Amino acid sequence: MRRGRRPKWMLKIAEERINILFEMADEEFAQHPERSNRYVQMARNIAKKYNIKMPALWKRRFCKECKSFLKPGENCRVRLSNSCVTIRCLECGNTIIIPYVNEQKYRRRMKIEHTSQEGTDE
Ligand SMILES: [Zn+2]
Numbered sequence: 608m609r610r611g612r613r614p615k616w617m618l619k620i621a622e623e624r625i626n627i628l629f630e631m632a633d634e635e636f637a638q639h640p641e642r643s644n645r646y647v648q649m650a651r652n653i654a655k656k657y658n659i660k661m662p663a664l665w666k667r668r669f670c671k672e673c674k675s676f677l678k679p680g681e682n683c684r685v686r687l688s689n690s691c692v693t694i695r696c697l698e699c700g701n702t703i704i705i706p707y708v709n710e711q712k713y714r715r716r717m718k719i720e721h722t723s724q725e726g727t728d729e
Contacts, residue, residue, distance in 0.1 A: 624653055626662060626665070629662075629665040631646050633676075636678050637681075644674065647674060651669075667692070671701070673699040690706060691704050691707055693705075
C-alpha cells in the first residue's frame with residue numbers, strides 16, 4: 608500500500624467522518640462524556656492517518672493535553688481577551704491560547720500568502 612497518496616474523494620470522506628464524530632461527541636457529551644472522548648480520539652486518528660488538518664470548527668473543541676472533548680460552560684472556560692481566545696480545560700487545567708486575528712490583519716496576510724485557505728470560523 609502506498610503512503611501519502613490518497614485520492615481527493617478519500618480525503619473528503621475522511622474529513623466528513625471527522626465532522627460526524629465531533630457532532631456525535633457534542634451530542635453525547637451530556638450523558639456520556641467518556642464516549643465523547645473516544646470520538647475525539649477516533650477523529651484524531653483519522654486526521655493523522657490521512658494527514659489532514661482538523662477542521663477549524665472543531666480544532667478548539669478538544670484539549671491537546673488530555674485529549675478531552677471540550678464543551679464550553681461544561682468542562683472548559685472560554686475567555687476573550689484583547690486579541691486572544693483563551694480556553695481553559697477544566698479536566699486537566701491546561702490553557703489553550705488562540706490568537707484572534709482581526710479582519711485587517713487577516714486581509715494583509717491573505718495578500719502575503721495565498722497558499723493556505725482555512726475555512727472561516729463560526
Ligand atoms: Zn485537558
